[in-house]
Amino acid sequence: MNEYIRKAKEEAQLGVNSHEGGPFGAVIVDKAGNIVGKGHNQVLKNSDPTAHAEIQAIRNACKNMGTHNLEECTIYISCEPCPMCLSAIIWANIKNVYYACDRKDAAEIGFRDDAIYEYFSGNNKQILKIKQINREECLDIMQQYKENSGTIY
């Protein structure tokens, strides 16, 4: 068993033992092989639907490293990341992802990861109603940012 997947599973076990959320854990490893961040699902403990293992691990690694850019890092997760977490991994510039259980295993125990993937595939659109309004009235703030800041990330 991969040593970092084992660590991710240990994180998941911590969360399950303490009833902090779902059975999911993650660790982030730098290019030297050091664990620079870790986390487990704490949705229930924190009353925070975004407190998935990967988000917690990314926030932890960024805090430890003082950057929002984890481009040299790899993430190991006890279960496949949901679209929220996979997108967070992309925003963090992490390029390599290893996971153990998958979205179908998560569905088996009642989680909606697979349903959310379906939404992004163009199915399951009834999951929410989304509508664009007032675009013209808000475009100026985008332009303002481009002119004044120009920070691309």
Added chain:
Amino acid sequence: MNEYIRKAKEEAQLGVNSHEGGPFGAVIVDKAGNIVGKGHNQVLKNSDPTAHAEIQAIRNACKNMGTHNLEECTIYISCEPCPMCLSAIIWANIKNVYYACDRKDAAEIGFRDDAIYEYFSGNNKQILKIKQINREECLDIMQQYKENSGTIY
């Protein structure tokens, strides 16, 4: 202009003025029309790639309301949510989303929202490498959760 979109834009302006991150703001409104959460992009200020406006607003609303379940709420955003934020909205059980600018406008000023949507559509797969390993060794923790907890959310 919708009053809540105006508030979301004001949030975005706050972030731009203070250089805390991208030009994005969000407010969350309960069924009585009260603003129960708000946020703007603070990726740079917090060194946190997950600190998008919607994530900050969801965390703020959940803290204010003492729950991870915002099913009676609507979110108003100055720009279309990226897949991370849209998934967070789904996990929070928010069913109604209004946004002003969109993913193409965000791409115009250098943000990767559209590229991440493409990834979930089955294109742009080079954005990261993802691999499943050690599933069999981790399945037991999923089963353990199902037997001992059974909390579905």
